[in-house]
Each structure stands twice: as C-alpha cells, then as structure tokens.
Amino acid sequence: MISSGESTGFAGSREGYLFLSLLQARTGTSLLRRMGDLSPDRLPEMSDRELGEHVKLSEKARRAFGELRREFDAEAVLGRLAQTGASAVTLADGGYPERLREMPDPPPALFVRGTIPEGPAVALVGSRKASVTGIENARELGRALGERGVCVVSGLALGIDAAAHEGALASGGPTAGVLGCGIDVIYPRRNRELFERVRGSGAVVSEYYLGEQPLPWRFPARNRVISGLSETVVVVEASEKSGALITARHALEAGQDVWSVPGPLRPPECRGSNRLLGDGAGVIWDVAEFVDAVAPEPARPVAPRALPMEELEEGELPQHEARVLLEVGFEATGVDVISGRSGVGMRELLPVLSMLELKGYVARDSGGSYSRRGR
Amino acid sequence: MPVEVEVDVGSGLPGFSIVGLPDTAVQEARERVKVAITNSGYKFPTRKVIVNLAPANLRKEGPAFDLPIALAVLAASGVVPPGSLAGSGIVGELSLDGGLRGVRGALSFSEGVDREGLRRLVVPRENAAEAASAGKVDVHGVGNLGEAVDLFRDGEPEPTYPAGSRPEESPAAVEPSPDDFADVAGQGYAKRALEVTAAGGHNVLLSGPPGSGKTMLGRRLPGILPPLTLAESIEVTKVYSSAGESNGALVKRRPFRAPHHTISTAGLAGGGSNPRPGEVSLAHHGVLFLDEFPEFSRGSLEVLRGPLEDGHVTISRVAASVTYPARTTLVCSMNPCPCGYAGDRRKACRCSAGQIERYQSRISGPLLDRVDIFVDVPRLTREELRSGEAAEPSEAVRGRVAEAREAQTARQGAPNAALSGRPLREFCALRGDSEALLSRAIDRMGLSGRGHDRILRVARTVADLAGKEEIAAEHVAEALNYRRSATFDL
Incomplete structure (x- = not known):
C-alpha cells in the first residue's frame, strides 16, 4: 500500500487510517491528535489495554475498540464503498486535500462520491x-x-x-x-x-x-x-x-x-x-x-451564465409604488404596518406590494411580512 | 322511505308483539304504547295484538313509530274510525302519560309525505313549525295522544299549518351573526383576504402565532357570507334536524362548525350504524373551521376530500345508504411551527429547521390542494393596533360579497372556487398586461401549475369584487398576495 505521509507526519498506511476512521466514528472522540507517534497501523494488533497506555479510553471506547478489532476487514470496507460508487481517501494518500491535512485534527479518512x-x-x-x-x-x-x-x-x-x-x-x-x-x-x-x-x-x-x-x-x-x-x-x-x-x-x-x-x-x-x-x-x-x-483571477473559464432570474426594470417607479416602498423597512414589516404608515388602503396596497416584489424592490418572508432588498 | 303500520287484533292469548325488523327502541314502543293508551283513558285490547311494520326487510329504528302504532291499535279496536288514518303521515314519540315528544328529522318527514303523495302529516307540536317550513303538505301539530285521536275522529280538522303557508315566510331577515368584523382591531390584510374568500367561496388557511386572532377571524367569516336563501335554509334545517340538533325552527344563520382535532372520521364526515350527518354536513352552506389543522389525523382529513370535492357525503350501510349535503367553506388555522412563533417579529422561535419541516409537511396533501387562499396572520404590535383602517362592520362587507356572488352565479352558475379545467380557462381568461404579469410571477415566484390555477381563480374573485368583467393586472397582483408563503423553502 502507498505510504506517502512522511513529510506531513502521518506515517500510517491506508488500512491503518481506515481502521482509525471507523474507530473514531464509533467512539465519537478524536484519537488521532492524542496518539502522538503511535502509528495507526499498530492499532488492529493492539489489545485495549495496550492502547490504553497511549490514549486514555472510556469504557465505551474500550468496548468499541474491541468489537472493531474483531470485525475489521479493510478489503470488505473498500469493496462496499466501490459498490456504491464511492471511494476513500486517507491521510496516507497523495490525493488527500492538503489544506485539510494541515488542520489540527484532520479526519483519518474521507469518503467521497x-x-x-x-x-x-x-x-x-x-x-x-x-x-x-x-x-x-x-x-x-x-x-x-x-x-x-x-x-x-x-x-x-x-x-x-x-x-x-x-x-x-x-x-x-x-x-x-x-x-x-x-x-x-x-x-x-x-x-x-x-x-x-x-x-x-x-x-x-x-x-x-x-x-x-x-x-x-x-x-x-x-x-x-x-x-x-x-x-x-x-x-x-x-x-x-x-x-x-x-x-x-x-x-x-x-x-x-x-x-x-x-x-x-x-x-x-x-x-x-x-x-x-x-x-x-x-x-x-x-x-x-x-x-x-x-479570487482575483478566474480559476478556470466558466460558461457565461444564463440571464439572471429577474430582469430588473429600469426607470422610475410609478409614484404610488414609490410611496409604498418608502414605508417598507429593511427589517420585516407587516402589511398592516405598511398600510398604516403609508395611509394606503388594503385594496390598493396589496397589488402594489406584489408589483414591488416582482420588480425586485421588496421580498416577502415566511410570515407574510415584507422587507426591502438590494436590487 | 315510507313505513306502513298494520295492526291485527285477533283471538288468542292476550299479548302485544311488533314484527318487521324493529330495533330495540321500536320494540320498547310496546310498553310505551300500552301505558300511554291506558293513561289517556282508552282501553288497550285484551286480545292478541300484532303490529307489522312494512316493508319487512328494512330495519326500523328510533322512537318515532310510537304514535302511528298507538293510533293503529286504537283504530283496530274501534276508538278511531277505521280508515280515517289512511293517507296520513304520522310520527311521534310517546311518553307514559300519553304526551308527545319531538322527533329528529321532522322536515325530512314532511318532504317524504309530500313525495308519497299523502295529504297530511301529524307530528308532535314542537316539530310542527319545522315540518311546515317546506310548506308542501298540511301539518297538524298535536300535544298528546288524546289530541291525535280527536283529530282523526273529527272529519275535516283544521291543520295547524295548511299546505302553502309557512310559519316563517323567508329567512332573508337573517339574524345578524353575533361576531362582527368591526370587533377585530387592525388585521386589515387578513380581513381583506377573508372578504375575497367569502366572495369566491374559496377555502382558506390562516397561519400565525398563538394569540394572533386566527380563531376570532375565522368565526367572523359566516357573518360576511351572503344571507341564506329559503331553499338553502331548508337544506340546512334538514341536516340539523336529522342530526337531532334542530330547535324546531328554520335555521336562519349560516352554520359555523368548529370540531376539536380529536374528532373521529365518522364525526367529521358522518356515519354510525344509524347514520348521522358529520360536521362537514352540519357546516353545509356555512363554515367548517378546523383549528390547529396539523393536529387532525391524516385519516380524518382524508375523508373530507370527497365531500369537499362533490359537495355531498354518502354513507352506505347494509340496509340503506344516506346522502347528506356538504357544500361548505373550509377554514383551516395553524401555527407556522410547533412552538408557534416562526416568523414572529417579537418572540424568537425555538424550533429547529427540521422540526418545522416535519410540522409543515404534515399539512401538505390532498386537502390542502383544495385551499386557494393562504393568509399569514401576524400578532399585532401596538403600532398596528392603532394604525389599522377604520374597522368596517360585517354588514358592509357582506353587501360587496353578495354582489360578487351574484355576478358569479350569472356568469357560470357556481362560485369561482369551483372553477377548474375548461371553464377556468374560459371565465378567467387573461389579456395583455395581466397575462404578462402572471407569467412573470410564475418565473419569479416559482409558482406551480396548481398555484397558477389558484391565482387565476382568486384573481377572478378580486375582479368580481371590484365589479369588473375583465381581470386586470391589479387583480392578479392582489391575488399573488394570497399564495402560500414558502417557509424555509428553496
């Protein structure tokens, strides 16, 4: 198995990191950071007492470790992944994202579709x-x-x-x-x-x-x-x-x-x-x-996007729409408040609010209130 | 279904038996009839009395057979002139002293009597007005067995209500609903939405935090619906009467039914071995208010789908099937999330996005597809309480609603809420700028095909309220406000 981790201090093998990954998922704690220079490759052969000498383990973690040691089969783990069209990339692999590798506590393995x-x-x-x-x-x-x-x-x-x-x-x-x-x-x-x-x-x-x-x-x-x-x-x-x-x-x-x-x-x-x-x-x-x-420079050329969802109308708003817009706050404002502030009755106000929404000046939220938005 | 009562008084050991598939209440008529006859001063024949209720294959239920059985027995023993009973419909429950108690469904009895071509109906006095309200047959109200006997001894008795006369001419003088729109401060938006709801016969969903006044608003919807016509009033009375909820007079107010969410499916849609109309039928020509809508079980909401679509419920039982009308306006209310405060401006919502998602997904489904108008009812701030438009009384709103309804009846013979398919395209055709506005809204607001039809129907109603034959852009724009707001939707 490829082992290319020397430069970054991750010296284990692919199998070792897979084992560690499954172990961490079961115990719910990160062991990687606490293992010091103990290679994950040694984990499957260690007894829980031996591991306990390196890392402090809870009773639950001890049991999970024992179970996993009995069940673990790297071939089967990878086989199941391949069946679902996924792959695994571990700290031992060159393809492991570099930025993530430099984090204080990187995951031992990532599963990717x-x-x-x-x-x-x-x-x-x-x-x-x-x-x-x-x-x-x-x-x-x-x-x-x-x-x-x-x-x-x-x-x-x-x-x-x-x-x-x-x-x-x-x-x-x-x-x-x-x-x-x-x-x-x-x-x-x-x-x-x-x-x-x-x-x-x-x-x-x-x-x-x-x-x-x-x-x-x-x-x-x-x-x-x-x-x-x-x-x-x-x-x-x-x-x-x-x-x-x-x-x-x-x-x-x-x-x-x-x-x-x-x-x-x-x-x-x-x-x-x-x-x-x-x-x-x-x-x-x-x-x-x-x-x-x-991103000062385009990282890669991207096809120009289709026209934006709304084409904003240019030109001035009709007077009655402008008057209503003045009364819509940047925070959610209830329809009744807008009506009260602008003095515009409900029958005239409701169509105006829809027009302002369609023109992109205001947005309606889940509570039915309106707020101003940037155009 | 008419039931004929035959009595034979013959030789043999004295006894009294009823045949013809009677239920327990009918069987017990034996004791009531015997004692009532004796206590009214007549003699019960000391011979073998057999009562047959025909047709024999139909199950007979309830105590309404007491009076016809008693009169038939008295006719057989010669107290009442034999033959005088022919051609009369008779119902009534006897008490032991010979007095008469009211029965369920008096109005339906009078219609049945008319259908069978009989000329008169004898009912307990307390049911007389109700039975006469259809105005089709002579109705005689009697207070006890003795009065009934006298009635048939008298050759040409004067009916309490002769055919054609109606105790109360027309319900047009509606009783004003006790709940008036003018009592609700602010909430101009929700009130306008309810006006549109009433005008188009749409179903509506009110969503808002606890204390925002959803129930208060829903309760006021019947008051802005146009007054019941006489025909509608008779239909409603019949339903109430068959549920035993009639007080004897015609129902003059549009019903408002608000069942609790623990109601059973039978309670909601109707059922029982002795079929009884459910809440959806009791709300016929009125309002069915489902408070805390998401708490209703999926099953009970499911049974409402058919009635809301067809306007009636059919309950089939082994013996017979009964059809009750169920043309009602559905008003649902709900909190926007489990804690109730999502979207509220003053109190933070404590629910997680997942909880809200689950809560909201509970209400989606076939019943919601029948709702055209969605209204967010916010809790009022002090500013809103002060700033609301001057509260308009229900009566003023009702006038506009009635005019809009008339326009719909003249145009398509049905409320706008019933429009779909080809009639929808025909009567809600958009032209020019209103068409352009709607297609833009579809792109911008992501309306579905169903949403599109809703907007058309509601825009039609808004135009009708404005007295316009053509749907203008502003009508579509107002209708857009009543679409379902997307809570955490992408």
Whole structure:
C-alpha cells in the first residue's frame, strides 16, 4: 500500500487510517491528535489495554475498540464503498486535500462520491433557519463565486447551505457538500435532488463511513472538514447558536480568512453573523468586491451564465409604488404596518406590494411580512 | 322511505308483539304504547295484538313509530274510525302519560309525505313549525295522544299549518351573526383576504402565532357570507334536524362548525350504524373551521376530500345508504411551527429547521390542494393596533360579497372556487398586461401549475369584487398576495 505521509507526519498506511476512521466514528472522540507517534497501523494488533497506555479510553471506547478489532476487514470496507460508487481517501494518500491535512485534527479518512474539485475553494455557511434575505445572499454569493470557478463548499443542510449550493450549481461552477453522516444517508430528505446535483458538479464528502447516522455530535465535527476544504470561510447569516460559528472558529484556528455578511440589527437570525463582524471578520458589503478579493483571477473559464432570474426594470417607479416602498423597512414589516404608515388602503396596497416584489424592490418572508432588498 | 303500520287484533292469548325488523327502541314502543293508551283513558285490547311494520326487510329504528302504532291499535279496536288514518303521515314519540315528544328529522318527514303523495302529516307540536317550513303538505301539530285521536275522529280538522303557508315566510331577515368584523382591531390584510374568500367561496388557511386572532377571524367569516336563501335554509334545517340538533325552527344563520382535532372520521364526515350527518354536513352552506389543522389525523382529513370535492357525503350501510349535503367553506388555522412563533417579529422561535419541516409537511396533501387562499396572520404590535383602517362592520362587507356572488352565479352558475379545467380557462381568461404579469410571477415566484390555477381563480374573485368583467393586472397582483408563503423553502 502507498505510504506517502512522511513529510506531513502521518506515517500510517491506508488500512491503518481506515481502521482509525471507523474507530473514531464509533467512539465519537478524536484519537488521532492524542496518539502522538503511535502509528495507526499498530492499532488492529493492539489489545485495549495496550492502547490504553497511549490514549486514555472510556469504557465505551474500550468496548468499541474491541468489537472493531474483531470485525475489521479493510478489503470488505473498500469493496462496499466501490459498490456504491464511492471511494476513500486517507491521510496516507497523495490525493488527500492538503489544506485539510494541515488542520489540527484532520479526519483519518474521507469518503467521497464524485470528485473533490481542485483549485480555490470558499466555504459558504449559515443557519438552517434563515431569512429570505439570507437565502438570497447565499445564492448570490454562490453564483458569483461559481462564475469565477471557485468551488463553493457547504454542508448540504437546509437554509443557507442549500442556497449556497444552488447558487454555485446555477452558475455551472464546482461545489462540494460535506455531510455529518454516511454519504449514502440522505439527510435532510428534502435535499435529495440537490444532493445528486452537487455530486454531479463536484463531490459529496464525509468522514463517516456508509450507513453512519446523522448524530448530533457529528455536525460540529463536520464543520471542521468544511473549513478544512476551503481557503476562506463566509458566514452568510447565523444566529448566535448556529453551527456556522463553529466552522468560523475552526477557520480562525487554522489561520484562514473569515468573512461575514452584515445583517439588520435586531433579528435573531443575524446576531451570530453580525457578532462575527464585531470580532473582526471581513465585511462583505459588496459581492463583486468580495469575489475580487478572494479570487482575483478566474480559476478556470466558466460558461457565461444564463440571464439572471429577474430582469430588473429600469426607470422610475410609478409614484404610488414609490410611496409604498418608502414605508417598507429593511427589517420585516407587516402589511398592516405598511398600510398604516403609508395611509394606503388594503385594496390598493396589496397589488402594489406584489408589483414591488416582482420588480425586485421588496421580498416577502415566511410570515407574510415584507422587507426591502438590494436590487 | 315510507313505513306502513298494520295492526291485527285477533283471538288468542292476550299479548302485544311488533314484527318487521324493529330495533330495540321500536320494540320498547310496546310498553310505551300500552301505558300511554291506558293513561289517556282508552282501553288497550285484551286480545292478541300484532303490529307489522312494512316493508319487512328494512330495519326500523328510533322512537318515532310510537304514535302511528298507538293510533293503529286504537283504530283496530274501534276508538278511531277505521280508515280515517289512511293517507296520513304520522310520527311521534310517546311518553307514559300519553304526551308527545319531538322527533329528529321532522322536515325530512314532511318532504317524504309530500313525495308519497299523502295529504297530511301529524307530528308532535314542537316539530310542527319545522315540518311546515317546506310548506308542501298540511301539518297538524298535536300535544298528546288524546289530541291525535280527536283529530282523526273529527272529519275535516283544521291543520295547524295548511299546505302553502309557512310559519316563517323567508329567512332573508337573517339574524345578524353575533361576531362582527368591526370587533377585530387592525388585521386589515387578513380581513381583506377573508372578504375575497367569502366572495369566491374559496377555502382558506390562516397561519400565525398563538394569540394572533386566527380563531376570532375565522368565526367572523359566516357573518360576511351572503344571507341564506329559503331553499338553502331548508337544506340546512334538514341536516340539523336529522342530526337531532334542530330547535324546531328554520335555521336562519349560516352554520359555523368548529370540531376539536380529536374528532373521529365518522364525526367529521358522518356515519354510525344509524347514520348521522358529520360536521362537514352540519357546516353545509356555512363554515367548517378546523383549528390547529396539523393536529387532525391524516385519516380524518382524508375523508373530507370527497365531500369537499362533490359537495355531498354518502354513507352506505347494509340496509340503506344516506346522502347528506356538504357544500361548505373550509377554514383551516395553524401555527407556522410547533412552538408557534416562526416568523414572529417579537418572540424568537425555538424550533429547529427540521422540526418545522416535519410540522409543515404534515399539512401538505390532498386537502390542502383544495385551499386557494393562504393568509399569514401576524400578532399585532401596538403600532398596528392603532394604525389599522377604520374597522368596517360585517354588514358592509357582506353587501360587496353578495354582489360578487351574484355576478358569479350569472356568469357560470357556481362560485369561482369551483372553477377548474375548461371553464377556468374560459371565465378567467387573461389579456395583455395581466397575462404578462402572471407569467412573470410564475418565473419569479416559482409558482406551480396548481398555484397558477389558484391565482387565476382568486384573481377572478378580486375582479368580481371590484365589479369588473375583465381581470386586470391589479387583480392578479392582489391575488399573488394570497399564495402560500414558502417557509424555509428553496
């Protein structure tokens, strides 16, 4: 088996790292960092007591280790992968993503469907529960990066993640989705179709072997892989408890650039990303400026995208539409508030709001409120 | 289905038996009839009495047979002139002192009597007004067995309500609904949406956090529907009467039914071995309000699909099948997420994206396809409470709704909500800029084919409310506001 890890300090073999990968998935703890100069190749022959001398093991981990030692068969593991059209890349392989290898705690192995795109990559992450504006921003950034041939890395979750992938796919650019479960487990279900499209334009990646379930602790761990596959991390919109902030922290620890999109002052959806700005993250105040900063040159030529979804009308708005627009805030504003402020009755107001929405001046959110948007 | 009561008083050991597939309540008529006859001062024949209820293969249920059996027995023993009973429809439950109690379905009895070509109907006094409201046969109301006997002893008795007279001429003088739109502060958007709902006979889904006033708004929908016509009022009364919920008079107010979400499928659609109309039929010509819509079981929502589509429910049993009408406006209300506060501007939602997704997927399905109008009802802030348009009373809204409904009846003979397929294309044809606007909305807002049809139907109603024959761009634009907002949708 190929062993090419000397220069980076990962001296094990492919089988050794596969074993370690499966062991970590079972114990839920990272052993790699704590193993020191113990080669993973020795693991399958060690007793749990011997391993315990090197690494402190919990009772559960000890049992998992014993079980895995009895069952482990590298051939079978790789065979099953090949059957599902996936492959494994371990720390022992030359094809292991370099940026990820340099992370403090890289996964021993990655399981991949499709091909991890080479070249520059930017992670676009954020909350699952996002505002319409957040979703639009993610899509817009994904598209702009895709047009420069920059790979958009995200987590294939609902909300910001899905929108980021969508944007990249719409531009025809490369994209990679990192999962917190086995790559044959589609979670969340609604993303099934997106899942296939991401695989077609890049790769679906996970450090968890086939069939592993999306357990809660796996998502924070997954976030370090997202940041490790990228040069830059962008938090598009995140609440204060969002896992996207974990991705940002991993990126900061690894010395990567972190950017964030400013959001309005009050909505809880934006507090995490706004706070990141306060802590010194790069401010994305203009999409073009941001893209120029992270990808000055097109990484690879990309076919010019089809016409944008909406063609904005030029020229001035009719007076009554302009009057209503003045009363729509940047934060979600209820229809009744707009009516009260503008003094326009409901019957006249509702058609005007639809027109403003169609012209791209306002967006309607899930609660039926309107907010202004950039054109 | 008419039931003939035959009595034979013959020789043999004294006894009293009822044949002809009677149920327990009918069997027990023996005791009630015997005691009631004695207590009314007549003599029960001390011979072998056999009562036959024909046709023999139909199961007879309920206590309404007491009075005809008693009168037939008295006719057989000569108290009532034999032959005088022929040509009369008789129903009534006896009490032991010979008094009469009301029965279920008096209005249906009078229609049945008319259908059979009989000339009069004898009913307990408390049912007389109801039975007479159809105005087709002579109705005699009697208070006890003695009065009934006198009626048949008298050659040409004066009917309480002669055919053609109606105790209450027309329900057009509707009782005003106790819940008025003017009581609701603010919520101009939701009120306008309900006005459109009422005008087109559409079904509607109200979504909003707890305390936003969804129930309050839903309750006020019947009040802005046009008044019941006499024919509608009779239909509603018949349903209520067969459910035993009639108070004797014609129903003059549009029904509002709000069953709890734990209701069984039979309770909702109707059923039982002795078939009874369900809530969907009791809401006939009115409003069926399903509060906490996602909490209803999938099964019970599924049974509503047919009735909502066909406008009636048929309950088939071994003995017979019964069809109840079920033309109703469906109003569903729901919280946007399990905790209720997704999209609220003041309280943060505690649900995860996955929880919300599961919650919302619970409501998608065939029933929701029948909903044309989706309204987000926000909780009011102080600013909104103050700034709402001057609250308009239901009566004013009802006037506009009635005009819009008339326009629809004149044009297509049905409310806009019923339009689909070719009639939809014909009556909701768009021209020029309204067509352009809709196709742009389809691209921009990602409307499905079904969504497209909804917008057309609702735009048609908005145009009708404005008194316009042609659907203009502004009507389409308003209709777009009532589309389903995509919560966390991509």
